[in-house]
Amino acid sequence: MLENIKYYTSVALYYFKLSLQKQFEYPAMIISCVFMIPMMYGTGILLLYFMVHNFQPLGGWSFPQLAFLFGIGYLSHGLMMVFSVQNWWIESYVLRGEFDRMLLRPISVFFQFTVTYINFIGLVDVMVGLTIFLYSCKLINFVWSLHNIITIALVIIGGVLIRSSIFTIFCSVAFWTKRSESLFLLLNDMMERTTQYPMTIYPYFVQFILTFIVPIAFISFYPACEILGKDGRIVFPLGISVYTPIIGIVMFILAIMFFNLGLKKYESAGS
Amino acid sequence: MAFLEVENLVKEFIVTKKKEGLRGAVSSLFHPEKFKVRAVDDISFNIEQGEIVGFIGPNGAGKSTTVKMMTGILHPTMGSVKINGISPHKNRKAIVGKLGVVFGQRTQLYWDLRLGETFELLKRIYRIDDKMYKDNIKMLDEVLNITEIIDTPVRQLSLGQRMRGDLAAAMLHSPTMLFLDEPTIGLDIEAKHSIRNFIKQINERCGTTVILTTHDLGDVEQLCKRLIVINHGKIVEDGPLNSIIERMAPHRYLVVELASPHQNLFHPYAEVVKTETLRVWFKFDKSRIAATELISDLSKTYPIRDVSVKEPDIEDMIREIYKKPVIS
Numbered sequence: 252m253l254e255n256i257k258y259y260t261s262v263a264l265y266y267f268k269l270s271l272q273k274q275f276e277y278p279a280m281i282i283s284c285v286f287m288i289p290m291m292y293g294t295g296i297l298l299l300y301f302m303v304h305n306f307q308p309l310g311g312w313s314f315p316q317l318a319f320l321f322g323i324g325y326l327s328h329g330l331m332m333v334f335s336v337q338n339w340w341i342e343s344y345v346l347r348g349e350f351d352r353m354l355l356r357p358i359s360v361f362f363q364f365t366v367t368y369i370n371f372i373g374l375v376d377v378m379v380g381l382t383i384f385l386y387s388c389k390l391i392n393f394v395w396s397l398h399n400i401i402t403i404a405l406v407i408i409g410g411v412l413i414r415s416s417i418f419t420i421f422c423s424v425a426f427w428t429k430r431s432e433s434l435f436l437l438l439n440d441m442m443e444r445t446t447q448y449p450m451t452i453y454p455y456f457v458q459f460i461l462t463f464i465v466p467i468a469f470i471s472f473y474p475a476c477e478i479l480g481k482d483g484r485i486v487f488p489l490g491i492s493v494y495t496p497i498i499g500i501v502m503f504i505l506a507i508m509f510f511n512l513g514l515k516k517y518e519s520a521g522s
Numbered sequence: 523m524a525f526l527e528v529e530n531l532v533k534e535f536i537v538t539k540k541k542e543g544l545r546g547a548v549s550s551l552f553h554p555e556k557f558k559v560r561a562v563d564d565i566s567f568n569i570e571q572g573e574i575v576g577f578i579g580p581n582g583a584g585k586s587t588t589v590k591m592m593t594g595i596l597h598p599t600m601g602s603v604k605i606n607g608i609s610p611h612k613n614r615k616a617i618v619g620k621l622g623v624v625f626g627q628r629t630q631l632y633w634d635l636r637l638g639e640t641f642e643l644l645k646r647i648y649r650i651d652d653k654m655y656k657d658n659i660k661m662l663d664e665v666l667n668i669t670e671i672i673d674t675p676v677r678q679l680s681l682g683q684r685m686r687g688d689l690a691a692a693m694l695h696s697p698t699m700l701f702l703d704e705p706t707i708g709l710d711i712e713a714k715h716s717i718r719n720f721i722k723q724i725n726e727r728c729g730t731t732v733i734l735t736t737h738d739l740g741d742v743e744q745l746c747k748r749l750i751v752i753n754h755g756k757i758v759e760d761g762p763l764n765s766i767i768e769r770m771a772p773h774r775y776l777v778v779e780l781a782s783p784h785q786n787l788f789h790p791y792a793e794v795v796k797t798e799t800l801r802v803w804f805k806f807d808k809s810r811i812a813a814t815e816l817i818s819d820l821s822k823t824y825p826i827r828d829v830s831v832k833e834p835d836i837e838d839m840i841r842e843i844y845k846k847p848v849i850s
Contacts, residue, residue, distance in 0.1 A: 262646045269632060269639060276634040276675075352630050354595045356647050357619035518535065519595055 262358065266366040274371055287375060294379050302383075310452040315390030316479050317449075322384030323403075324446035324471035327410030329380045332373030335365060335415035341422040342431045348520030360514060361507050391479065402478070405496045410470040412499030414442065416506035417465060423506075426513030446471045451484060458484060466502065469495045523607060524568035525731060526592070526699065531601035533562040533587050561587045563755035564601070569733065571698070574725055576746030576763075577735040580844050584755040585735045589703050592733070593623050605699065619648060622692035622730075626704035629688055631676040637687045638672045641694060648695035655694070662690045665723045666716070682713030689720060699731045700724070706738050718744050739836050751843050759843055768808075770842060771834035776804040776816055781825035792816055800827075 302318060309317060337344075344350055344364075353363045393399065421438050425431035450458040450472045461468045462485055474492045476483035487494060539555040540546065562584045569575055579585050590596040592603050594610030594617065603610060608617045624630075631640045645655050662668045666686045671679060679687060685705060692700060702721070706714045718741060724730045734741060742749060742763065749766055751759035759766050776792065780800045787794055792806040806816055813831050820826060 258646075258649065262643075265643050265646050269635060269643060272639070273632065273634050351590070351595050351625075351628075354614070355593060355618050355621065355623050357615045358647055359615075515597055517596075519590055 259358075259362065262362075263366040266363075267369050270367075270369040271371065287372075290375070294375065298379060298383065310449045312449050312481065315387055316475070316481070318383055318387035319391055319393075319479065320449065320471055320475040321447050322380060322387045323406060323410070323475055325380030326377065326384055327380075327407050327414055327470055328442075328446070329373060329376030329378070330407065330411045331414040331418075332376045333370055334373075334411070335418070336370045336373060337364065337368045338415055338418040338422050339435060341419075342425040342429070342435075345425045345429060345517065346520065350514065350517055351519055354514075354517075361510050364510075393478075399478075402474075402492050406471075406474040406492050409495035409497070409499035410474075412503045413466060413470050413495070416499070416502035417442070417467070419506035420509045423510050423513040426516045442467055442470075449475075449481070451482070455484065466498050469498050525571040525606060526569040526733075527602075527604040528568070528588075528592065529566050529602050529604075531562055531565050531588065531591060531603065532560065532599045533584075533591060533596060534558045534560050534599045560755050562591065562598075565752070565755070565757050566601075567750060567757065567760055569731060571731050572725070572729050573748060574721065574732045574734065574746050576742040576749045577733060577752065578737070578739075578742060578749065578840065579752040583753045585752055586703060588752065589623075589701055589733070589735060593621055593701055594618060619695065620698050622695070622697035622700040624685075624688050624692045624700075624702050624705055626685070626702070626707040629676070629684060630691060631684065631687055633677050634675060636673050636675050637668075637679070640676070640687075640691055641672070644691060644694050650695055654696065658694055658696060661727070662693060665720045666690055680713075682709050682716070685709060685713065685717060686720075689717065693724060693730075696728065697730065699733070702732065702734045704736055705734065706736060706741055714738070714740070721745055739840060743836060751840070753844055753846075758846060767834060767836070767839060770839045772807050772809060773805050773834070774808055774813065775832040776806060776813060777830045777832060778802045778804065778820060778824070778826055779828040781827045784824055787820075787824060789816065789819060 302314070302321075308314065312320070350360060350364075353360045353367075356363065387393075388395075417438065418435070421434050422431045424434060445453075445461055445467050450461065450468050453461075458468060462473075473483055473487070474495055475481070477492050535558070536556055537559050538550070539557065541550050541555070565584075565588065577585055577589070587596065591598050592605075592610070594603075594614050597611050605617050606620070610617045610621075631637060632643075641659075644650070650658070659668065666689060668686065668690045671683050671687060674683075676684060676687065689702075689705070705721075706717055709717065721732055721734070722745065725732055732745075734745065736742065747762055749759065749761065749763045750757060751766075759770075775795070778787075778801070780802065783799060787797075787802055789804065791811040792804040794802060795805045796803040804816065804820075806813075817826075817829050820829075
């Protein structure tokens, strides 16, 4: 067990190192990074500015509460952009036969696919999310107790897992159909529109679907409801924020199973 | 039990036929015309450890599909593959660690990074310990001069150098079986020579079984003791190269140069197929008369200045095999 963890970690770390080296191989990349860091903060603050001036209370949520919800959602979005953006490209991996090489190596294909690319540009999104989140914490007088910090950390990790699992599942459809781009675009839009606003502004059946079928509501809405003491319409026993990491893990396992099922249908590409 | 067993292997692909024009596109959307294509049609063979087997066939014959099924990339529609008794489809991770695979048209090397980085990654993935890694790099340096290019970014390597890098990457974990899909494609004579030398060397030194698909008959002549010819998804020939030549082309040609013009040349076991003023082509069957016998017979009766024996052209022979209709 310990041996296995050591093995997978050493492989993952080497993949990360190669990802970093690859992205820094081109000088333009380094230059753009120098500009990127101030830009990261700039975008976040600019976005905040617009939000402060344009957001009206929505569905009974005040601006600080909306910013909190948005912040949690955007943080998990940013982290997903860093660690599992390659889910979006399963289609082109399938079309170009890129899984061939992974299938030839004595280690899980899903694992290789997951660690094969780390998108450092995604850090821009993380910074934007973090800025908005911290600012909203100040507005709602968030108490930085150990319990709350752990809760937030678990919610964000769970959110990242739910997001990337949903993309894995939907984009893996390409194993059967060769195409999944339109599905992905639809999903991406849907996720953006549903994690940034309170579910209570949508009809009940939409919330029902986004809770029990595609559990997007657990990424930011239910945790924010719990922490802010808002009414989330659907009531769960125990603290709701416990559900986010659990659902995250369950979704992740389902995603791996679905991916592996698809891989059996994989047809490579002619050479 | 053979080292690699392929039994009744079949691979079918479903192809959708597209109709012409916008109307066709709409009608294809509602009534897609689908039909099955058998890329590999019920093939079986065994390969023993230490063999070098050439796998040849025209484009689209099913070579690559077969190689992809043997290595576990593609799942067969029917039939089975067993390497060392283990199926790469049911137990992928247990077997692929013992295989090395090189696709000539596609590199596994990290394009932007120095060659050594890919090696280091593979070292971790295949759990190669330091000693084995060092020994293998040393061995690969002897046959492929790998240290000469190990610090060069892959994108700056020539095609021949890149192929050397790919072969080395496939051999780092000392696989017992090496699959090479068109390893000499697009290479110059010198690079081809060094690749062929490498294949011979690792087969002799490490006992590695090699399966090679190629369009280059030079590869086949110089490397393969056994040849499998596949066409339209079926095996049309399987055996030692020599015996295939014997069977396909039992005839040789004897070209005789006469000292003076002569009419009506004749021999009971050879047939005159062509005559130029002083040159005569005799076609004879090796099993009926030996070349030496024929020469001595002829020289007794005719004024002969020079003779030469023409071996059959492998390329012509292979073309004949490709043209043969497949009986199904």
